[in-house]
Amino acid sequence: MPFPKALIKLFIKQKVVLSLAFFILFFSPSLSFSGENPVGTIIGISGTIEYQSAGGEPVAEAKPGEVQRVSFGKWEKARFHQVVYAKDKFRTSRKSRLKILLADKSLIALGPNSEMRVESYLFNKKDKLRQAVIGLAYGFSMYIINKSQTNKNSSFKIVTPTGNIAARGTQGYMAVSRKTTFVANKVGNVFTSNVDPSIPGVVELGPLMGNNIPVDGPPTPAKPLSSSTMKHIGNLVMGLMNQTSGGSQGGRDSLVDVQGTDEDGGEGEPDTEFTEGFFAPENNPFPDGPDGGDFMTTCNN
Numbered sequence: 001m002p003f004p005k006a007l008i009k010l011f012i013k014q015k016v017v018l019s020l021a022f023f024i025l026f027f028s029p030s031l032s033f034s035g036e037n038p039v040g041t042i043i044g045i046s047g048t049i050e051y052q053s054a055g056g057e058p059v060a061e062a063k064p065g066e067v068q069r070v071s072f073g074k075w076e077k078a079r080f081h082q083v084v085y086a087k088d089k090f091r092t093s094r095k096s097r098l099k100i101l102l103a104d105k106s107l108i109a110l111g112p113n114s115e116m117r118v119e120s121y122l123f124n125k126k127d128k129l130r131q132a133v134i135g136l137a138y139g140f141s142m143y144i145i146n147k148s149q150t151n152k153n154s155s156f157k158i159v160t161p162t163g164n165i166a167a168r169g170t171q172g173y174m175a176v177s178r179k180t181t182f183v184a185n186k187v188g189n190v191f192t193s194n195v196d197p198s199i200p201g202v203v204e205l206g207p208l209m210g211n212n213i214p215v216d217g218p219p220t221p222a223k224p225l226s227s228s229t230m231k232h233i234g235n236l237v238m239g240l241m242n243q244t245s246g247g248s249q250g251g252r253d254s255l256v257d258v259q260g261t262d263e264d265g266g267e268g269e270p271d272t273e274f275t276e277g278f279f280a281p282e283n284n285p286f287p288d289g290p291d292g293g294d295f296m297t298t299c300n301n
Contacts, residue, residue: 039121040084040102044109046241047096049078054087084118091115092139097241104130106156107144111237114139114176119159124151132156136176140237144171147188159195163213166191172205173230173237184210184225184233192219 042049052075078090084100090110092098098110103123110116119133130149136158145156147169158165158174163181165174170188174181183192185205192213193202201218203211208230209222225233 036086038083038103039086039118039123040100042078042080042082042084042098043101043107044097044099044241045078045080046098046239047112048093049096049098049110050075050091050093051078051082052076052089052091053085086118086121089115089117095239097239099241102132104132104146104149106130106132106146107142108134109142109238109241111140111142111239114141116141123149127151128154130154130156134158136160136174138176138178141174141176142172142234142238143167143174145169145188160213162195162215163219164193164195166193173233175237179215181213182210183212184230186230186234194218 053073075091078098084102090098090100092110092112092114094112096112100108102108102121104125108116115137116139117135117137119135120131121133122131123129128149129151130146131154134143134157138161141158143158143165145167149168154168156167158167160174160176160181161178162176163183165181165183167188167190170185170190172183172185172187172190174183176182181192183190183205185207187207189207190205191202192205192211193199194213194217199216199218203219203222205211205222208225208227210225211220211222213219
């Protein structure tokens with residue numbers, strides 16, 4: 001029995017519509033989606049961690065010199081081995097900590113009462129190219145930046161409300177508030193400057209060196225730190241996760257190749273003068289935070 005002509009015409013019409021929709025979806029250059037390839041994985045979680053993803057709707061590209069506005073969904077509970085995307089936000093609560101291993105084997109960790117965002121991330125393994133910007137809004141962080149991305153255009157920046165930290169092949173810690181940024185560099189070299197380009201001054205921090213970046217001035221001069229002081233700061237920021245490679249749920253920091261060696265021999269006494277200044281009440285990153293208290297209390301396990 002032959003098909004009715006009306007049915008045949010309807011079939012042809014639907015086939016044309018589906019083909020046109022397929023072409024527009026996959027070949028139209030005008031569409032730009034915020035959901036892209038994963039840039040990292042959560043390899044360590046201690047306590048409750050929340051994350052916020054950028055919306056899945058198309059996002060228009062920002063004009064040169066403008067900050068691209070991204071819509072975010074609700075805060076949700078992060079999971080061990082969860083994949084991380086560019087523009088994702090993460091925040092920790094009191095006594096909680098987080099470790100993220102990026103695609104280039106660099107590692108970013110958050111201490112308690114902290115918030116960060118993966119502002120942008122580009123990685124080309126073949127060309128040894130890595131361009132990353134991590135935004136640390138407030139709180140405490142550990143950075144381990146892989147040195148193997150040798151492309152001359154590679155970069156890794158950590159941006160805070162007051163500071164801009166450029167690093168490669170380094171490891172260290174940061175404490176951030178709206179008014180100041182503390183940097184304690186453990187291995188390798190980082191370059192610190194004010195986030196405001198109109199404020200001049202760049203200070204290089206070598207191994208076991210520290211400084212701070214005030215909101216209204218250039219970075220302070222580098223100050224030496226003993227290995228025991230650095231270990232003390234690390235334990236305050238990362239707690240038990242600093243004693244194991246991945247915290248309560250695994251992970252391996254040995255994947256990260258940094259410049260120099262880890263001189264955590266524990267020799268010498270902590271630099272009490274610098275430590276007290278580093279964690280002084282007037283330098284409290286959370287004067288208006290939900291938990292209040294000083295740095296020592298906030299980091300206490």
